[in-house]
Amino acid sequence: MKKYVTFLVIFFNLLSLSITAQTIEQWSRFEASFSYEHSGNPFTEVALSGTFIHKDTTLTVKGFYDGNHTYKLRFMPILPGDWYFKTSSNIKALRGKSGSFKCTVATTITDGPVEVADTFHFKYKNGGYYFPFGTTLYAWSHMTDSLRKITLKNLKKAGFNKVRMCVLPKRYGTAGILPEHYPFKLKNTHTDKAGKTVYNWDFSHFNPVFFQQLEERILELDALGIQADLILFHPYDEGIWGFDQMPAAVDKQYLEYTLARIASFKNVWWSLANEWAYLDTKSIQDWDALIKTTKENDPYNHLISIHGPTAVYYDYTMPELTHVSIQDEAPVLNSVGTATLRRVYKKPIVLDEVGYEGNLPSRWGQLSGEALTHRIWNGVIAGGYVTHGEVIDSGDPDNIVWANGGELKGESWKAVKFLKELITDDLGPLHMADISRDIETATNGKGDYLIYFGEQERGEWAFSLPKKNGELDKLKEGIEYEATIIDASNGTQTLVSERFVTASAGRYRMKDVADKKITLPKKPYLAIRLRPIK
Incomplete structure (x- = not known):
């Protein structure tokens, strides 16, 4: 396969390329257009595809007719570096077209599909x-x-x-x-x-x-x-x-x-x-x-x-x-x-x-x-x-x-x-801390918790967390937390002045070492965010 790819790269470089080389960013879109006037149905009677090659990676994409005697190939480069392509078609005028482009590295972590x-x-x-x-x-x-x-x-x-x-x-x-x-x-x-x-x-x-x-x-x-x-x-x-x-x-x-x-x-x-x-x-x-x-x-x-x-x-x-x-x-x-x-x-x-x-x-x-x-x-x-x-x-x-x-x-x-x-x-990503027995408490597995009370109207909440942390390591004693009261319906947050420290409350739960509670404004759609103090 490597010999075949190397041969094609050399072959494409020796060709008089029909598409001018250009530079595009990774996961953006490369487009090549070809003109051909077909006497029949260009949608069903003309087949066009392109093989795109990057070192050891080869992808083939189908082309399409875009009207006005224009056929197109579109390609999203998945890797940075040099890409080469060559067309295949049942029409001689569209067969063997070739070209190249350079792909630069994507710049942010939110790039790509x-x-x-x-x-x-x-x-x-x-x-x-x-x-x-x-x-x-x-x-x-x-x-x-x-x-x-x-x-x-x-x-x-x-x-x-x-x-x-x-x-x-x-x-x-x-x-x-x-x-x-x-x-x-x-x-x-x-x-x-x-x-x-x-x-x-x-x-x-x-x-x-x-x-x-x-x-x-x-x-x-x-x-x-x-x-x-x-x-x-x-x-x-x-x-x-x-x-x-x-x-x-x-x-x-x-x-x-x-x-x-x-x-x-x-x-x-x-x-x-x-x-x-x-x-x-x-x-x-x-x-x-x-x-x-x-x-x-x-x-x-x-x-x-x-x-x-x-x-x-x-x-x-x-x-x-x-x-x-x-x-x-x-x-x-x-x-x-x-x-x-x-x-x-x-x-x-x-x-x-x-x-x-x-x-x-x-x-x-x-x-x-x-x-x-x-x-x-x-x-x-x-x-x-x-x-x-x-x-x-x-x-x-x-x-x-x-x-x-x-x-x-x-x-x-x-x-x-x-x-x-x-x-x-x-x-970040959440999951339920103890799916079978606690329908309120979610965790990101990194020490943070989000406890959502839904339609309940509570006047207070006694600090309590499951020891279980999904499939991850169990919650340990001696972890200090700060708490924020969240109103989910209007998007407000209120920091609680008290700090909390985990202590065992039996086999499955943790409480605060001093049995502290949080006073809540008796209304629905409240949540508590717990953040470990590093």
């Missing part, structure tokens, strides 16, 4: 932990320019770092706004007897402008440090376009084209579907095949999952699925459910829908800001991650954040921002 770390958590490829505190904006990328700008401004204000968003247009909940562009070539429309517009698509021809617009949205999110959790299929077509009932061959072609275009973007995740079981034209075997198609067409191994209706769980032990993505409020009514799911699946647990802060008639859209915040805390202290969502209808049906984006009007986003900063900048 996100991957699974420590079994239950996530890290950037460059080593920094990533804690998903995201929101849902299903159809925001299909909205008007003015609404999209408001959305981006509010995302920056809220500090969200993940957005769940649909690739295909979504009709359910999007009121009167229709997309400007669609993913396929429109042959014609007609009005049926009921007065409904019927769309007739040429599924063999994609619309590059639609995907170019999607790419702009992904880049806008990346500029804000936000991961784009791309929902590839969904059941919210409502019989308008038929994208939820495409033939299996079209589904596969759509996936391959989408990944050829977008897999080189560092900030993407793949969500095969939202509420997969409601797409009743697809079987579990169909979904398994689509998951494998996605995996096979992503040389960079971006995160992959699939989301189901309430309490309908996929087989998340499937090796291609990197994490659990579920819709279910039961696991976050307290910490037990999320902590148990971790032990069952042994993968990161992302609860992507646990109800929404809002005022809609539907029961899933009637949570107060405090109630949603409470559920998010329950998931996070158990070592999982919970997605925010807002469905407040203030009279403008086109400005309900969960559907179209726009202006945040609720309160929970502020509490989520506070919790994100507490975890990201301070505590």
Whole structure:
């Protein structure tokens, strides 16, 4: 293999390169364009791929047709140094094109794609932990320019770092706004007897402008440090376009084209579907095949999952699925459910829908800001991650954040921002200290504890910790702690003047050596942060 790579490197250096050498940063995107006018269907009749070589590493990526007689290869360099490439194609004019570029070292620990770390958590490829505190904006990328700008401004204000968003247009909940562009070539429309517009698509021809617009949205999110959790299929077509009932061959072609275009973007995740079981034209075997198609067409191994209706769980032990993505409020009514799911699946647990802060008639859209915040805390202290969502209808049906984006009007986003900063900048990854017997106490395994009382209204708390520390070393006597009272609903912290020192309280618990207590302001949604004094 090394001799083969060395030969190719020398060969490429001797070639008169068709692509001018350039320098790009690790995990950014290299793009090569080629012009060719094809008399038939450029999407289905022209195959293009590129082999990229870096010393002992070789990756092959598929190219795509981008309209206007232009074919493209996109590549995300995973290693710094010199890269060389050469094209393959069934078309002579696109075959044997070659080039090179230099890749420089990524500069921060939050560079690169996100991957699974420590079994239950996530890290950037460059080593920094990533804690998903995201929101849902299903159809925001299909909205008007003015609404999209408001959305981006509010995302920056809220500090969200993940957005769940649909690739295909979504009709359910999007009121009167229709997309400007669609993913396929429109042959014609007609009005049926009921007065409904019927769309007739040429599924063999994609619309590059639609995907170019999607790419702009992904880049806008990346500029804000936000991961784009791309929902590839969904059941919210409502019989308008038929994208939820495409033939299996079209589904596969759509996936391959989408990944050829977008897999080189560092900030993407793949969500095969939202509420997969409601797409009743697809079987579990169909979904398994689509998951494998996605995996096979992503040389960079971006995160992959699939989301189901309430309490309908996929087989998340499937090796291609990197994490659990579920819709279910039961696991976050307290910490037990999320902590148990971790032990069952042994993968990161992302609860992507646990109800929404809002005022809609539907029961899933009637949570107060405090109630949603409470559920998010329950998931996070158990070592999982919970997605925010807002469905407040203030009279403008086109400005309900969960559907179209726009202006945040609720309160929970502020509490989520506070919790994100507490975890990201301070505590780090959490797990329950004693999962079976203590549903309040979380630890980062480094001596810090976060005790969340939820809906209880306590007037005091007697210092008490489990000796157990998950699978790590047990808590020892003689450790001195300082305490901070946290109001989870409004994001305030109050330092307690007293210090505490651990002493044994039997086989399983620790108390304060002087039996000290903390006075609490009798109200719900309080927590205590304990920090060891070094």
